[in-house]
Amino acid sequence: MLEPQRSFLITGATGFLGGAVAVAALRAGYGHELLLLARASTEGTPRRRLIENLRRLGATDAELHSLGTDFILEADLASPDAFRGHPQLRSVTRVIHSAALPTFSNNPAIPAVNVEGTLALAHALDQSKMKRFVFVGTAMSVGPSRGHGSVIAESDDLAANDDHLVPYTASKAEAERRLRLELPNMPLVIARPSIVVGHTELGVAPSQSIFWVFLVGQLMRAFTCDLDDLIDVIPADWCANILLALATRESLEHDLYHLSAGMESSVSFAAVDVVMAKALEMPPMGSAYRKVSGSEIVRMLPRMREIAPGANRRLLLRAMQLYGGFAELNYVFDNQRLRREGLAASPPFTSYLPHCVDTARGISIADQMKWDFK
Numbered sequence: 088m089l090e091p092q093r094s095f096l097i098t099g100a101t102g103f104l105g106g107a108v109a110v111a112a113l114r115a116g117y118g119h120e121l122l123l124l125a126r127a128s129t130e131g132t133p134r135r136r137l138i139e140n141l142r143r144l145g146a147t148d149a150e151l152h153s154l155g156t157d158f159i160l161e162a163d164l165a166s167p168d169a170f171r172g173h174p175q176l177r178s179v180t181r182v183i184h185s186a187a188l189p190t191f192s193n194n195p196a197i198p199a200v201n202v203e204g205t206l207a208l209a210h211a212l213d214q215s216k217m218k219r220f221v222f223v224g225t226a227m228s229v230g231p232s233r234g235h236g237s238v239i240a241e242s243d244d245l246a247a248n249d250d251h252l253v254p255y256t257a258s259k260a261e262a263e264r265r266l267r268l269e270l271p272n273m274p275l276v277i278a279r280p281s282i283v284v285g286h287t288e289l290g291v292a293p294s295q296s297i298f299w300v301f302l303v304g305q306l307m308r309a310f311t312c313d314l315d316d317l318i319d320v321i322p323a324d325w326c327a328n329i330l331l332a333l334a335t336r337e338s339l340e341h342d343l344y345h346l347s348a349g350m351e352s353s354v355s356f357a358a359v360d361v362v363m364a365k366a367l368e369m370p371p372m373g374s375a376y377r378k379v380s381g382s383e384i385v386r387m388l389p390r391m392r393e394i395a396p397g398a399n400r401r402l403l404l405r406a407m408q409l410y411g412g413f414a415e416l417n418y419v420f421d422n423q424r425l426r427r428e429g430l431a432a433s434p435p436f437t438s439y440l441p442h443c444v445d446t447a448r449g450i451s452i453a454d455q456m457k458w459d460f461k
């Protein structure tokens with residue numbers, strides 16, 4: 088029997104968000120149309136890593152079966168020559184491009200993967216067939232200079248290359264700019280998620296990325312923000328469903344959206360404190376909480392190491408300072424465009440946080456941190 092045409096390309100499906108997107112697409116019945124881009128790795132074949140990750144993110148046997156056999160495009164974004172004229176790309180009409188190096192390190196491969204790889208992939212597609220190319224950017228592409236507590240509007244206004252806390256966010260902003268500039272006729276939609284933590288049904292079992300930072304702050308009873316500051320966190324499964332809607336809806340009002348909690352669903356650190364303390368069966372931080380500056384975090388390293396025994400000292404400090412720097416901005420990302428499309432609001436972080444705490448039990452913080460330093 089002839090294999091069906093694979094017209095719906097998803098990248099990053101061995102990762103947290105891209106994997107959740109692929110599961111959402113399977114659930115919505117797109118299995119036979121999906122083409123999943125994954126790179127070779129010493130950790131297993133692309134097929135094995137994809138299947139394991141989709142299972143981890145809740146895919147059933149029947150959903151996996153709906154993928155058929157010929158659903159993998161083995162390619163590395165850092166080797167763009169691999170895409171040019173690739174026969175599996177000829178039938179692609181929709182893309183959700185989630186793959187990236189979303190690391191806060193100074194990994195020298197960031198520009199090659201996040202910028203050049205993205206552009207090479209987009210250029211390799213048959214533009215005459217394209218219906219939608221959803222680029223998964225990041226809301227933090229606006230940079231750190233908008234002022235404490237800003238509500239960030241959904242706009243093309245991106246921070247300059249030298250106005251970023253980390254090379255990663257600069258690379259995502261650069262990829263957006265270049266996609267618009269070099270492919271002005273591509274049906275591009277920029278989707279900028281805020282902070283993805285956990286999953287409403289699976290807690291943090293599929294990935295503890297970023298969750299551990301909240302845990303360390305709670306146990307230290309100190310972090311870089313005020314307790315009444317808001318935090319714009321979204322769950323991976325909600326974000327995945329929104330990305331799928333943006334990729335498959337016949338028409339959209341805009342070509343750029345924040346995928347965020349916004350004013351409606353962002354929660355205060357005080358609310359996180361109460362819910363997390365209850366789930367951890369300990370008293371809330373309340374008045375014992377201390378707001379510290381990024382530089383004061385250095386002095387807290389001995390306490391952090393007690394909380395996270397076995398964690399790499401340098402990574403722990405760098406991560407807490409960087410995440411502290413982002414939290415200190417206290418940005419909320421306006422999401423009115425999504426809401427006007429009639430798409431559901433994000434569940435507030437506190438609504439599924441107890442499940443995150445439960446599913447992190449028994450996993451050391453040193454092990455949880457590995458999700459952010461792959």
Ligand SMILES: NC(=O)c1ccc[n+]([C@@H]2O[C@H](COP(=O)([O-])OP(=O)(O)OC[C@H]3O[C@@H](n4cnc5c(N)ncnc54)[C@H](OP(=O)(O)O)[C@@H]3O)[C@@H](O)[C@H]2O)c1
Nearest residue numbers: 099101102103104163164165185186187189225280282283
């Ligand atoms: N997590 C957040 O809070 C957040 C917030 C805003 C935006 N985002 C965006 O969401 C997207 C997904 O993030 P995530 O948290 O799901 O990250 P993740 O779990 O680290 O997944 C990254 C994915 O990209 C793939 N990838 C990396 N380098 C590649 C390469 N050279 N060639 C092909 N594939 C490559 C990875 O494949 P391997 O398995 O082979 O490494 C993995 O599938 C990223 O674009 C990120 O910028 C995330």
